[in-house]
Amino acid sequence: MIVLLLIFALLGLALLAGGLWLAALGGSVYYAIAGAALLAVAMLLRSRRTAAQLIYALLLASTAVWALWESGYDWWPLATRLGVLLLLAIPLLWPARQASRAPALVLFGVWAVTGLVLLGSLFNDAHRIEGELTTDSVVTDPELGLAANQNDWPSYGRSNYGQRYSPLEQITPDNVAELELAWEYQTGDLKGPEDVTETTYQATPLKIGNSLFLCTPHNWLVALDADSGEELWVYDAKVPAESQRQHQTCRGVSYLAPAAERTSTTASVPASEPAQDLAAIRCDAQLYMPTSDARLIAVDPQTGARCSNFADNGVLDLMHNMPHTQDGFYYSTSPPVVAAGLIVVAGAVNDNYDINAPSGVIRAYDARTGELRWNWDSANPEDTAPIAEGDTYATSSPNSWAVASADEELGLIYFPMGNRTPDQLGMYRTPEEEKYASSVVALSLETGQAQWVQQFVHHDLWDMDTPAQPSLVDIQTEQGLQPGLVVPTKQGDVYVLNRETGEPLLPISEVPAPQGAIEGDWTAPTQPVSALSFAPEPLRSADMWGATLVDQMICRIQFESLHYEGRYTPPSEQGTLVYPGNFGVFNWGSIAVDPERQVMFGMPLYLAFTSKLVAKEEGKDLEGATNSGEQGLNENAGAEYAVELSPFLSPLGIPCQQPPWGYVAGADLRTGETHWKHKNGTVQDMTPLPLKIKMGVPGIGGPIITRGGVAFLAASVDNYFRAYRLTDGEQLWEQRIPAGGQATPMTYLNSQGEQMVVLVAGGHGSVGTTIGDYVLAYKLGSEE
Template identity: 40%
Template sequence: MIWLTRLLAALLLLVGLIVAAGGAYLIWLGGSPYYLPGGIAVALSGYWLWRGDRRAGWLYALFLAITIVWALCEVGLGGWQLTARIVGPALFGLPFLLPFIRRRVGKGAVAAGLASLVGFLLILGCALQSPMEIAALSGRSGTPVAIPGDPGLWPSWGRDDAGTRFSPLTQITPTNVETLQLAWTFDTGHDPMRAPVPSPLQSTPLMVDGKLLFCTQTNIVFALDPETGKPLWRFDPKVDPKGGSAVRTCRGVAYHDGGAAVPAPCPRRVITATYGAQLIALDSATGRPCPGFGEGGFVDLNQGMGRTAPGLYYISSAPVIIGDVIVLGGWVADNVSTDEPSGVVRGYDVITGALRWAWDMGNPNNAHGPAPGEAYTRSTPNSWAPMSADAKLGLVFVPTGNATPDHFGAYRSAQSEKYSSSIVALDAATGAVRWSFQTAHHDLWDYDVASQPTLIDLPAPGGTIPALVQPTKRGELFLLDRRTGKPLAAVRERPAPQAGKVPEERLSPTQPFSVGMPSIAGDRISERDMWGITPIDQLWCRIHFRKLRYDGPNTPPGLTESLLYPSLGGGMNWSGVSYDPERRLLMVNSIYYPTLMQLVPRAAAGGGAGPGASHNATDFAAPLPMAGTPYGARLRGFTSPLGTLCLAPPYGRMTAIDMTTRKIAWQRPVGTVRDSGPLGLEVGLPIRMGMPGFGGTLVTRSGLTFFGGVKERAFRAFATDTGEELWSVRMPASGNANPMTYIGPRSGRQFVVIAATGHVTSQSFPLGRTFHAYALPQEAK
């Protein structure tokens, strides 16, 4: 067996030399001194093992002992962190226990093998748990709250116009949820990998008028039988897919019941908006366009938008309807140029399709549309995220993005600066601004307010305070009085990093932090947070981190590569949060995915202005053009050569916040590595790490939280009060959409429905095309 001994010796020598060389470079960069002597020890052990020198085992045992002590000193008992530091060296130590190696190098081999076993036992004792977990101190019961309307329906995208995603249903409970089974599936028939670009199915159905109503990423609208999932009708607007990007999607439709005031046809109508920038009203009974709405059921949303091109402007989120007004914004392609369509927000008559009002932040004179030959102000911040509404206050709450292009702001107007990355309350009748609150000043990081504002009522002496919770990509949760926009939880302006910007740019000296609410942003990253499958790729990540420009949150983009964390994906993204008003728990799902950002000179970026350059689905490192500025931008994930994130887990968490105390009630990583791994390979092990994703939660009165939005092909139910996982099921793709629930009108069964989606940006493949409905067995309901 001499050849096996020499193979181990050669591997130790090679790995040791690589680690020593990298360790020397890391020390030169100001990093940890561990790797240089560690690498020398490993290489020398290999050399002595090759020669049969008995010192080989003793030296390797000493190296392992020092490695274990160093790891504990650096990261404590964090299981995943210890794994990255100890498993690789320990694996090389186990072969020393083989008889033929023991005979060659003596008792030192036993010492090396035993040190390896100690390392494995230490990791096993930590049970691969993240230190970023907070257990619930105790369970809690809810105080009943009156929920208006039919409890068995799901009439709006967030179930209600407040965006709470709270269902008052109680048939499925923490005690019987483990018996949930698949009731039906529905295949949309669309191949999500079809050209021009892959795009995920992210729609959340409505349950209203005896039907499930939803749209696909190709804007086909379906009505299904809610008991069986069988199609009742289908409407295809035949949208031209040219100019696509990886975020091409339709996340939902809206519904309006005009009652006796609207005679047939179309007293009850489905409102949808398309990738081709059309607003469409369909008869809920038949799926046919409503003839009295616009031109034969269609309104052209390109009216007044000026120069545009396919894919530069479209509607990705469900419109909100307040009274008889449809309110919608639109998605404008990121980072294409300084001359893109307007971010105008518009209100349309739900019966006729006529324009009621327009909020053009750059020109108030366009309140009723621009004059012939003119257009809404170009390149203003858009509102692509879902909106919320308060009919009692007569307000629509509009989350805004930043003005294009995202990563260079020197040419932005004063109005764009004022309303960028904000929540803006508009008068639903006129479109006039009542108040606004900015969540990121002079946003250069694509920190769009991507989540639907969630409206809650906070207990107060003598009654309640109408409040608004705004999740952000920055990981900050802002709590505002929705009447005035004034903070109800303290907000503090803190100094922002200033070094590294390009000469033409200006920076905000401060950024707002919501210090009165728990931050979900994660801690500031340091070298010890670097992670890897092996010591070599962890060392690579440490070296790369030391070479980056990083001054904490809001490090400005510049010509040298910088670290963006929280990332432009979040924090919290379009799925929003859920709120249980009876337990007063806010359920927050969040992402921890660092991004590398670098501005490149105009010549290196090219001048193309095609929308496909925005959120490129195939080449994530391709420069984004930002035409009209001196620079382009290059963005990519901070990953090792093995394709794993350089940041230590968790990458996805769920947090319950007690809105009475405004403290974290519990927090846990969600998602396993079963469908992930190095080099894109699936590990196949259900080891909980906490995975990134973009789907949202659903909470029920019975005390359940449903969630599928991680990079894993699974759908789960948790106890809302403690975070305990109670049920999970495998799906053909990950559930990166928001689930919903309802009562079947004939059977009386409670169903929970989610789209099996996958996701392009998080590299969660395959992309799905089916909806899955789960219910209790017939006899158990």
């Protein structure tokens, strides 16, 4: 009895104190009332048990009504509001000795009805959208951007069109459940003690001839036999550790076909022969790997030897002509684009470390020699002639860190653009930088001149870089088949544009945006919205969540303490809630599009972040640790404000907003209609108890689609690789994997004519998934 009294008293005190604080901030008064009721129960329990039972029955009944009113008939919000109270009611269900049984019966009735109501909500998926995408081909023989072997995967998004679509159809919804592990390879490259937090394995292999080529986080380039996974050679770029990098990753490599297209461009060499020790040779075909110490390395696909004909014995220093050259501030995490005889390279610039950072310039080099052909710097967009020796590019200009796409027939290359650092301070930007930031820009492959630009955030103060490779897909419209470009954004809008002109194929509207930037800055009066959008509804205090009433209440206190007026609430010294957060609704994993059915498959996710501007004394740096990654306190050296960024989490380290946090979804690219949307992923690897509860969890990575009607995706924070039916999103297959699958898979035919599906599983340092070094290949099981 004493223990029970203490539980009621402590819970009551916590709710009463926190509830009064919350009410003072303008939030719900429920918690204060509930706290007072629990304290009353604690005081009455020993001497007047019947009164305690009646008060508790009233508290439980009113809590159930309040919970349903706030959150609807939705299991997770109801469970966290009612679960603890239902458990605490159990010791009170027995009547007091020599007293009326009526109060106990009343409490039992309320408890039973509330429990049944809660249990019933388990079977109601309040967030599910049911429907089907078309099964018919809208466009026959669509353009896939790939003239070479259709059985291969020779570019990051399979082709420079970035569709992540394969015409292979051996694997279908009817047989995908028969997929089995065919082979497994471990690279040996693991996160070390000196690595930055965001050391991640995000690579998508290329398949050319009968070889696979992939890079590792520390920039090893690995060649494998596509049939067996046998190691052919490894080239180690010998990248030194650097604490000032925000990322230690490599998403992929790029390939230049030989002058005369051969049937196979690769050959086995002994695995014991270290590729980096081979003398540089003159290459015909070439592989390119960007490194995290800002080099671009060209190697021979047959041997892994560096290419003597490219730059300086196969090594191009990307820091040339940079205005600032701080170690770790500039590097390429995404593979460059090979098109029209050029290798076109962009790069990532550290966010919020220093206002004087390297340029975000985009440069095109001769693919065979490494000679600079043109450079486009968004701060100086008209001057694209190769920069003169001794000159420098613009300081901190907007960069493009995600993968680009290209249409050689139109002579255009498409770059998703980021922002000028600092992300949350707009007073340092020029009109030219404003024009091209947080957009997609089409550049001429011949000259580098900008042909059109479509901006997705005006005067971006939220780190809403355009994060994903545009997908090029011809769209059937009322005016006929038009060359389309589809690009998802962090804020949840998916834009469908004419890739020749930049004009919208699905409507774009401008809506009013919150105002109130800090002194010296400004906010755009309106922001664009696409007709195809996965943007969430604005958060409410009622949307706050926690495992118990207490941490849910703390999340509400945090919510009411932050500045928040919906999407695009400007940064503040008070602290601003950013939702969707800069992790994105979509990120670098992009979407996959089916050019025949004219549909998309994506993984929208919903996580709020917070940003807080920290004023600095003039001329003084902040004391204590800064610049530890994209999250945490970043210095913004030279600026008046530092910025502190973090996910919006409860004291238990789980998101403050109620689930689901992650979905899979399918939409029609012609109409903008979302036909289905389902929760994706379980909490099996998020909690100490390995419970496989499908909650809809966050993730980062990308999907692929096959002509067989199957979509493949790992990405979520549980260690599973999954397959889905494209038409309705139903999960058809899953495989437990040994590490986090935060990479985009790929598929190809091996030399035996078998369709293989390959995923790199190595985890993500910031997301916290299991670290590993695995390359996993699956194929249909042999018939007995």
